[in-house]
Amino acid sequence: MKEIRIDCAHQSEAELALAKEQAQLVFRLNHTMPMTDEYDELLHRLFPDMGEGSRVNTPLTVVRPHEVKIGRHVIIMNGCLMMSLPVVSRLTMMFR
Numbered sequence: 001m002k003e004i005r006i007d008c009a010h011q012s013e014a015e016l017a018l019a020k021e022q023a024q025l026v027f028r029l030n031h032t033m034p035m036t037d038e039y040d041e042l043l044h045r046l047f048p049d050m051g052e053g054s055r056v057n058t059p060l061t062v063v064r065p066h067e068v069k070i071g072r073h074v075i076i077m078n079g080c081l082m083m084s085l086p087v088v089s090r091l092t093m094m095f096r
Contacts, residue, residue, distance in 0.1 A: 022046065022065055030058045056080075 011019070029042040034057070043056055046065045050056075051072030062068065062082040070076070 018066070019064075022062075026060060026062055026065070030060060032058075034058065
């Protein structure tokens with residue numbers, strides 16, 4: 001797994017612009033009615049490689065969502081915090 005280090009005090013203009021765009025997308029997602037076309041479009045802009053059958057519930061806090069890969073049939077529950085996680089794989093429910 002590739003390690004990524006970010007010096008928050010010395011970010012490039014491109015990194016700052018990307019961080020701003022992603023923060024605004026997360027804000028819009030968190031304030032959009034779930035299960036609508038607008039919600040799905042925002043979700044796929046944040047997580048373009050999200051696997052089929054996966055679902056993300058808001059509110060969501062995520063840093064560097066372009067680095068997060070969500071597998072197939074994954075449910076991200078309300079209040080989830082993601083910080084540059086490279087892979088979120090299939091979750092197994094412990095209680096059925």
